[in-house]
Amino acid sequence: MAPIPVLEQYPEKALLDDGSEVKIRPLVPEDKIPLLKFFEQIPETDRFYLKENVGSPEVVHRWTEEMDQDRVLPLVAVVNGKIVADGSLHRSRSRARRHVGEVRIVVDHHYRQKGLGTRLVQELTNIATDLRLEKLMLELVDRREDAAVEMAEKMGIRRVAILPGRIKDMFGASQDLVIMEKLIELAKQN
């Protein structure tokens, strides 16, 4: 796989709020088993609302062995060889939609509320800026992914639409889908 220029700055060290350190780097094919283990220990109450069935070995195989960096740029945070967070930037191939990047992110429970989610979104924003994308968006489930909504709002990513009842939660109840967006700073694109 040819190296992608925007990923050449990695690995990077990130200092978390509790003083611990993680390494942030692109996902590689050798991460298949560690990534499966990472998603296995994410509670079903979180996994249920992710866009893909990350508990499935086939899905993780596709992500690691059949990477398509034209569509997805995945980063992981690693501590002593263990993956503790996964964040990715997704793009459509359609020329009409390719200026928008969608961020997806999951952090290990033991590493939450230490600034890691925020740092990964910042990294993905920098990558999106380098790729000259114009908008960053997240699709989040109201009342089920409120930590992510809070995090996004704190980062200046705003609610732009609500799709009422678009989601069925794990109890079969309807929940709203919240679309959050941020314009990528043009100043950085010069």
Ligand SMILES: CC(C)(COP(=O)(O)OP(=O)(O)OC[C@H]1O[C@@H](n2cnc3c(N)ncnc32)[C@H](O)[C@@H]1OP(=O)(O)O)[C@@H](O)C(=O)NCCC(=O)NCCS
């Ligand atoms: C959303 C998620 C990625 C946040 O990761 P994190 O590393 O804990 O986030 P941060 O430590 O950077 O938190 C940043 C801000 O988000 C908010 N936040 C984070 N967790 C929160 C929680 N449980 N409740 C309320 N607000 C929360 C806070 O405002 C926090 O700032 P503060 O620490 O100064 O109070 C993590 O909770 C997660 O993996 N959730 C499950 C998966 C998910 O919902 N992903 C989104 C789908 S794309």
